[in-house]
Amino acid sequence: MRLRRAAAGAAILLSALCHSASAQDVTLTSRDGTIELTGTLLGFDGEFYRVDTIYGELTVDGSGVLCDGPGCPNLQDFVAELSISGSATMGAVLMPALIEGFALRNGYTAERSVEDKTHFSYRLTNEQTGKLAAVFAFRVTNTDEGFADLLANEADIVMALREIRADEHMRAEEAGMGDMTEDNRSRVVALDGIVPIVAPNNPVRRISPLDLARAYAGQITNWSDLGGPDAPISLHAPAQRTGLGQAIEDKIIITAGLQMSPNVVRHARGIELSTKVASDAFALGLVSFAEVGNAQALTLAGRCGRALRATRRTIKTEDYPLTAPMFLYRPARRLPKIAREFLAYAGGPSAQIVTRRAGFVDQAPEEVPLDDQGNRLANAIAAAGDEIALTELQRMVSLLSPMKRLTTSFRFEAGSVRLDAQSRSNVQQLARALEQGRYDARKLVFVGFSDGEGPAIANQSIALQRAEAVRRAVIAAAETADVDQVTLEIDAFGEAMPMACDGSAWGRLTNRRVEVWVR
Incomplete structure (x- = not known):
């Protein structure tokens, strides 16, 4: 024993x-x-x-x-039970789609049973034996409640629209649940973005991240200050305790050093928020990319003229700065075999198709030729100052033109050398692809870019170091890959191809990145 x-x-x-x-x-x-x-x-x-x-x-x-004893389980007909709690956005569509896709792929019949507004379950029955194999029980509320259930030992998996907070992390560790910030404690199952929206008949089509923050802080109260009509702005946002509501404060309000205005109308459901904004010409809302509905999405524009629009591709590459990964968190304890199989499926290629069909942004890498990136090259030429020589731009075009950019990109947490949550997930995704031999006999180049703060030579050196750090992280994660079958190189062009304006923190963060190009 x-x-x-x-x-x-x-x-x-x-x-x-x-x-x-x-x-x-x-x-x-x-x-x-x-x-x-x-x-x-x-x-x-x-x-x-x-x-x-x-x-x-x-x-x-x-x-x-x-x-x-009375608590002993039935070993012959064991039924695995998994309790999943947290984000209603994930629980409404994404997780049911993944469970049904998993069941279909693995020979189970999935039967859904609804108890009330916040509770439902899936019973997975083996199609060959007719025996019940598992019950996946859901409680859909918000991210806060999901972590609270985990800490109370009432949930095995948390659906979260944000990363675990410091106090939750501390309490989980004290309860013996392990370090919930470790890579194997969370998994990004889909991507989303925070999108500012207005009614279709509102003439405003662009807004800067700073003006967006100032509007939600109550410092900008009239549409005329944003290039619109002389009318008061009606603010709408997700409920405060939802993961998206908290992500909005983290990524937009706190980043700008401001506080959320008390005059914000809160909504429990994103589709209700977008419907309300779409019918009010003077409303401004923030919703997830998957819940824009009939409203008009605004483009994020900087004072330097560069603009970024939320699309499936820009969210996947994190070129759009307000991305919102969707997490599954679990404590450091063993799950039943079928639960482990489900989590493995959720990170695999089949699940990416299901995720995309469910209306969310998947993580499957796509290859984008240079010809489809004319705006990026235009930015590179327009932003080139005295420190960026024409020969360096020519070298960049010469290297990249025969290659394609993967939508798998890597960015770093603010003020840190640590990869952000989406990028940590991308390390695992790319490592699995190398293990499966998907890039055998091909060349991958990790290309580093930087913001424009400081000397160009120093920025290029830092960008090259970041590219090497990402390359090492991917190789370390690809434990079973034969790296001799693929060429993995690094290069860097520093501040030569900015995505956003360097005049803001979010712009500099967007520009500091490592891209992957493949041939």
């Missing part, structure tokens, strides 16, 4: 999900009868028991023990 004691504050490596057996006394006895352990069964994942004993929380390999 193998026992592992979870030391205080350490990650619980193995867990269980049989909630029906929770808080029930059991006795586990080794098959030779020499060791006996009594405690409260916290869960069973089909292979391992998790028991709360006088020695602390222990995990026990089920193959080496016999279980006795």
Whole structure:
């Protein structure tokens, strides 16, 4: 019999999900009868028991023990139970689509049962045996509630429209759930963006990120200040406790050093928000890219004249600065096999097709030829100052013209050398593609770019270092790949091809990136 004691504050490596057996006394006895352990069964994942004993929380390999007591599970007809809580945006469409796609691909029949407005479940039945294999139970509210359920041990997976906050991370670690900021504790399953919207009959079509922040801080109150009619601005935003509502404050308001105005009309559902804005000529709203509906999306424009519009491609590359990844978080404990298979499926190529059909931005890499990027080259020429020589622009065009840009890009957290959440997910995606041999006999070049702050020579050196750091991260993640079958190179052009204006923090952050070009 193998026992592992979870030391205080350490990650619980193995867990269980049989909630029906929770808080029930059991006795586990080794098959030779020499060791006996009594405690409260916290869960069973089909292979391992998790028991709360006088020695602390222990995990026990089920193959080496016999279980006795009212909480003992049925080993012959074990049904895996997975509790998923959090974002209603993800729970409404995306997660059901992924579960149904997973069931179809793996020979299960998926039956949905709705209990009330916030609770529903999927029962997955094996088509060959007719036996119930798993129950995926959902509670759809908001990201805050999802993390609260996780910390209360009432959820196994959190659907989140933002990254875990510092206080949630600390409490999860104290509860023995491991370091929730580690790469294997979260997975980006889809991409979205925060999009400013107006009614179709509103003449305003562009807004700068700073003006957007000032409007939502109450500093700009009339459309005439934004090039529109002389009329007051009516502000609309998602509910404060939703992940998108919190992402808006993090990415738009706090970044500008401002506070959200109290005069914002809040909405629990994004589609209700976009419908309201679309019918009000003087309304300004913020919604997810998937929920723009009949409203008119505004283009983000900087004072230097460069503009970025939310499209599936610009969100996937993070060229659009207000991206909003959709996360699945799980604690450091073992999930049932079918749950692990589902999470693996959610990050695979089949799930990307399902994600796209569900109306969200998938993570499947696309190859974009240089001919389709004329605006980027125009920016490079227009922005070239005395420090960017014509020969450097010619070198860039010479290198990139026979290649195609992957939509897989890498950017960094503000004021940090750490990759942001979407980019960390991109490392795993590209690593898996290398392991599968998708780029065998091809050449990939990691190309670094920078903002225009400081000397151009120093910026190019920093951009080259970032490109090398990303290349190393991808190689390290591609543990089973034969890297001798693919050429992985680095290069850098510093500030030679800006995506946005350097006059703002968001613009500089957008410009600091590593692109991947393939031939």
